[in-house]
Amino acid sequence: MRLRALLETDALGLRLLGGQDELDRTVRGVMTTDLRDPSRYLSGGELVLTGLAWRRDASDSEPFVRILAGAGVAGLAAGEAELGDIPADLVEACDHHRLPLFAVHETVAFATITEHVVRQVSGERAGDLAAVVDRHRRLMTSGPAGGGPEVVLDLLTSDLDLRAWVLSPTGRQIAGAGTPLPGPLGATLAGHHLAATRTGRRAPHRAAVAGATYSLFPIRNTGRGAVPAARDVRESVLSDWLLAVEADASDWPAARLDLLQGVTQLIAVERDRREAARTVRRRLAQEVLELVQAGAAPAEIAARLRVAAPVLLPGLGVAPQWQVVVARVDWTAADATAPGGVPGDIAGGPVAQALLEEILVDPAVSGPDSADRIAVAHTGEEAIALVPLPAGPAPLPDTVGDTADTAADTDAGPPADGDGAVRETGTGTGTEAPAAAGAGTGTGAKPGTGAAPAAAAQDPALHADALLAAVREPLSAGLADDGRLTLGVSAAVHSAEGLRGALEEARHARRVAAARPGRVCAAGHHELASHVLLLPFVPDDVRRAFTARLLDPLRDYDRRHRAELIETLEAFLDCDGSWTRCAARLHLHVNTLRYRVGRIEQLTGRDLSRLEDKLDFFLALRMS
Numbered sequence: 129m130r131l132r133a134l135l136e137t138d139a140l141g142l143r144l145l146g147g148q149d150e151l152d153r154t155v156r157g158v159m160t161t162d163l164r165d166p167s168r169y170l171s172g173g174e175l176v177l178t179g180l181a182w183r184r185d186a187s188d189s190e191p192f193v194r195i196l197a198g199a200g201v202a203g204l205a206a207g208e209a210e211l212g213d214i215p216a217d218l219v220e221a222c223d224h225h226r227l228p229l230f231a232v233h234e235t236v237a238f239a240t241i242t243e244h245v246v247r248q249v250s251g252e253r254a255g256d257l258a259a260v261v262d263r264h265r266r267l268m269t270s271g272p273a274g275g276g277p278e279v280v281l282d283l284l285t286s287d288l289d290l291r292a293w294v295l296s297p298t299g300r301q302i303a304g305a306g307t308p309l310p311g312p313l314g315a316t317l318a319g320h321h322l323a324a325t326r327t328g329r330r331a332p333h334r335a336a337v338a339g340a341t342y343s344l345f346p347i348r349n350t351g352r353g354a355v356p357a358a359r360d361v362r363e364s365v366l367s368d369w370l371l372a373v374e375a376d377a378s379d380w381p382a383a384r385l386d387l388l389q390g391v392t393q394l395i396a397v398e399r400d401r402r403e404a405a406r407t408v409r410r411r412l413a414q415e416v417l418e419l420v421q422a423g424a425a426p427a428e429i430a431a432r433l434r435v436a437a438p439v440l441l442p443g444l445g446v447a448p449q450w451q452v453v454v455a456r457v458d459w460t461a462a463d464a465t466a467p468g469g470v471p472g473d474i475a476g477g478p479v480a481q482a483l484l485e486e487i488l489v490d491p492a493v494s495g496p497d498s499a500d501r502i503a504v505a506h507t508g509e510e511a512i513a514l515v516p517l518p519a520g521p522a523p524l525p526d527t528v529g530d531t532a533d534t535a536a537d538t539d540a541g542p543p544a545d546g547d548g549a550v551r552e553t554g555t556g557t558g559t560e561a562p563a564a565a566g567a568g569t570g571t572g573a574k575p576g577t578g579a580a581p582a583a584a585a586q587d588p589a590l591h592a593d594a595l596l597a598a599v600r601e602p603l604s605a606g607l608a609d610d611g612r613l614t615l616g617v618s619a620a621v622h623s624a625e626g627l628r629g630a631l632e633e634a635r636h637a638r639r640v641a642a643a644r645p646g647r648v649c650a651a652g653h654h655e656l657a658s659h660v661l662l663l664p665f666v667p668d669d670v671r672r673a674f675t676a677r678l679l680d681p682l683r684d685y686d687r688r689h690r691a692e693l694i695e696t697l698e699a700f701l702d703c704d705g706s707w708t709r710c711a712a713r714l715h716l717h718v719n720t721l722r723y724r725v726g727r728i729e730q731l732t733g734r735d736l737s738r739l740e741d742k743l744d745f746f747l748a749l750r751m752s
Contacts, residue, residue: 129154129155129245129248130151130152130153130154130155131147131150131151131152131153131155131175131202131203131228132151132152133248134155134175134230134241134244134245135151135230137244139240139244140236140240140241140244141232141233141235141236142205142230142231142232142236142241143230143231143233144228144229144230145214145219145222145229145230145231146219146222146223146227146228146229147203147222147223147226147227147228147229149226150203150226150227150228151228153202153203153228154173154202155173155174155175155202155203155245155248156172156173156174156202157173157174157175157245157246157389157390157393158174158175158176158177158241158242158245158246158393159174159175159176159177159393159396159397159400160176160177160178160238160242160397160400161176161177161178161400162178162179162180162181162182162404163182163400163403163404164182164188164191164192165191165192165195166195166196166400167195167198167199168348168363168364168367168368169348169396169399169400170196170199170200170201170348171199171348172199172200172201173200173201173202174201174202175201175202175203175204175205175241175245176196176201176203176204176205177205177207177232177238177241177242178204178205178206178207179206179207179209179238180206180207180214180215180218183215183218186215186217187217189215189217189218189220189221190217190221190224192221193218193221193222193224193225193227194221194225196225196227197225197226197227201227202228203227203228203229203230204222204227204228204229204230205229205230205231205232205241206218206229206230206231206232207232207234207238208231208232208233208234209234214229214231246390246393277294277302277303277395277398278303278304278305280391280394280395281293281294281303281304281305282305284305284373284391285305285306288384288387290373290374290375291305291306291307291373291374292304292305292371292372292373292374293305293309293314293371293372294347294369294370294371294372294395295309295314295317295318295369295370295371295372296318296369296486296489297318297322297365297366297367297368297369297370297483297486297602297603297606298315298318298486298487298598298599298602298603299311299313299314299315299316299317299318299319299599299602300314300486300489301314302369303395309372311598313337313338314372315598315599315601315602316335316337316601316602317335317337317342317344317370317372318370318602318605319601319602319604319605319606320333320335320337320342320344320605321333321335321344321346321370321372322365322366322602322603322605322606323605323606323608324344325346325361325365325606326361326362326365326605326606326608327608328361331344331345331346332344332345332373332377332385332388334376334377334378340374341374341375341376342372342373342374342375343372343373343375343376343377343378343388344370344371344372344373345370345371345372345373345388345389345392346368346370346371346392347368347369347370347371347392347395347396347399348364348368348369348392348396348399360474362459362474362479362611363474363475363478363479365606366457366479366482366483366603366606366607367479367482367483367486368399369395369396369399371388371391371392371395373388406485408439409439409502409503409504410481410503410504410505412432412435412436412439412503412514413436413503413504413505413512413513413514414505415432416429416432416433416436416503416505416514416627417505417507417512417514417631419432420627420628420631421507421628421631423628426623426624426625427624429624429627430623430624433450433624436503436514436516437516439503448517448622449516449517449589449620449621449622450514450515450516450517450620450621450626450627450630451515451517451589451590451617451618451619451620451621451630452512452513452514452515452617452618452627452630452631452633452634453484453488453512453513453515453590453595453615453616453617453618453634454510454511454512454513454615454616454631454634454635454637454638455480455483455484455487455510455511455513455613455614455615455616455638456476456480456509456510456511456613456614456615456638456642457476457479457480457483457509457607457611457612457613458476458509458611458612458614459474459476459610459611459612460610460611460612475509476508476509476510477506477507477508477509477510477511478506480506480509480510480511480613481504481505481506481511483511483603483613484504484511484513484615485502485504485513486599487595487596487599487615488502488504488513488515488590488595489502502515503515510635510638512631512634514627515590517589517590517620589619589620590617591617591652592615592616592617592637592641592650592651592652592655593650593652595615595617595650596615596648596650599648600648603647603648604647604648607647607648611647612642612647612648612649613647613648613649614638614639614641614642614649614650615638615641615649615650615651616633616634616635616636616637616638616639616640616641616650616651616652617634617637617650617651617652617653618630618631618633618634618637618653619633619653633653633656634653636656637651637652637653637655637656638651640655640656671751674747674748674751675748675751675752678732678734678744678745678748679694679748679749679752681731681732682694682697682728682731682732685727685731691724691727692724693724693727693728693731695714696710696714696721696724696725696728697728697745697749698749699713699714700721700725700736701742701745701746701749705736705737705742707721707722
């Protein structure tokens with residue numbers, strides 16, 4: 129529809145304040161916002177409705193209108209209920225940027241305008257969209273009565289027989305109608321969506337998973353064929369929601385596609401509101417962070433924490449423990465040809481902030497309110513989270529039950545019962561943090577063995593790699609070939625005095641993670657007292673020479689004979705030199721294992737019964 133049609137609709141009671149020559153602009157959708165910078169939720173062609181809550185003084189109008197004009201919106205409608213007459217500075221800014229400006233009488237609800245626009249834009253689906261907009265009124269109300277995005281998804285299920293879910297960029301379910309989406313499936317769908325978005329493919333994106341077909345709609349889109357805003361997609365790809373519909377939209381008529389785009393727009397209003405609600409928690413984190421970095425007195429920091437704790441831990445009053453998590457997202461020049469795609473133009477701090485807020489949500493918890501206890505600030509290119517922990521048992525030491533299989537173990541029979549709790553040494557060459565660092569289980573024990581996981585389940589502390597375990601797949605897709613996420617986690621501290629040390633500890637851990645290969649890496653405070661703190665800082669030429677001397681003969685032999693000597697070496701060291709356990713892990717006879725180890729020794733000139741040679745192989749595998 130055209131802007132002119134809005135002005136000619138008496139029921140809307142709009143009054144034109146500027147932009148007479150621009151009334152033939154096409155309106156593709158409508159968005160309600162009071163954010164000072166709503167650019168991340170704009171795709172072009174929207175009629176933006178605002179109550180002017182973002183305006184504090186006259187200087188705020190120019191940057192707000194400049195952002196809207198840059199995003200290609202069709203027009204701006206400002207409500208008179210808050211300030212009475214529309215401020216002259218807003219009228220002047222809209223005139224300068226040639227943005228049509230309407231005044232909305234205080235007796236006219238924004239929902240009335242939204243309903244009218246959505247009806248007109250969707251044409252043949254006006255009946256369905258009227259029902260959607262009816263739920264939009266509930267969506268916009270605050271508190272439990274509002275219903276949230278579920279009311280819109282319920283409509284899709286009841287009226288159109290479509291099952292749909294709102295997912296976060298990591299695949300966590302935010303809203304859904306009917307059966308919840310399994311966590312792994314949500315992560316897979318999010319990965320498909322992020323990968324398609326990074327390659328510039330037009331939405332909706334089609335994904336076939338486990339025999340079912342899904343269509344993935346970006347929540348921030350306002351209409352089929354809408355022109356994307358002229359900015360780098362990397363600024364928002366890791367924070368935007370998506371709508372997953374269990375159907376193949378490739379053969380849908382235009383009217384139904386328009387309907388789904390209208391639904392995503394209404395959900396984007398909720399996304400906007402949730403984002404604004406995080407402002408208080410972000411401000412609390414920023415204030416504490418500034419005090420900690422400035423070296424403020426512990427008593428002053430403690431006073432600020434007492435203010436923050438009731439917001440982050442309602443009903444508790446004060447947090448007995450705090451942890452600090454530091455994250456950073458870095459981009460290379462690989463995608464510099466994208467629109468606005470100069471890596472230096474991407475502010476890494478806000479991207480990492482939004483991403484860390486998502487990562488810190490328990491992936492098993494659904495709903496948009498599950499992040500209400502997370503406070504994340506950003507400074508420079510880093511995002512820093514202040515995480516309050518409820519009271520819980522002290523973490524177990526990293527070594528759990530490491531007594532059943534000793535260096536004296538030969539081929540004397542099966543291991544003792546306690547062998548299941550022996551911790552893994554993590555000699556693999558993957559990008560994940562080693563289990564010995566306490567990542568994922570809180571104890572360093574292998575998940576699913578011994579008593580350690582049960583104890584870890586009672587431990588409220590965060591552990592580095594566990595944070596990324598459920599989100600590594602979709603985030604890697606969103607980071608593509610030019611992005612990298614690194615994350616560091618501090619130990620828990622029990623007082624304000626410990627926060628400065630916790631911040632430095634988390635930063636050191638993040639630098640350890642950054643020195644590893646891979647798109648998504650994490651490190652915890654346990655690793656700062658381990659050899660893994662030293663390995664990343666070995667010069668590259670020394671690293672290559674050391675690993676080549678020990679491992680190249682084995683790799684060459686494996687290529688020629690498919691002998692799996694490298695795999696055998698890793699397993700042998702993982703099992704602390706235990707012949708019986710290593711043979712069982714590799715599903716080999718012990719004699720076959722002895723033959724392989726003998727071949728390793730023959731090719732390298734080393735003796736795997738000597739501690740020094742075992743250590744050299746261990747370090748070579750970790751550095752390769």
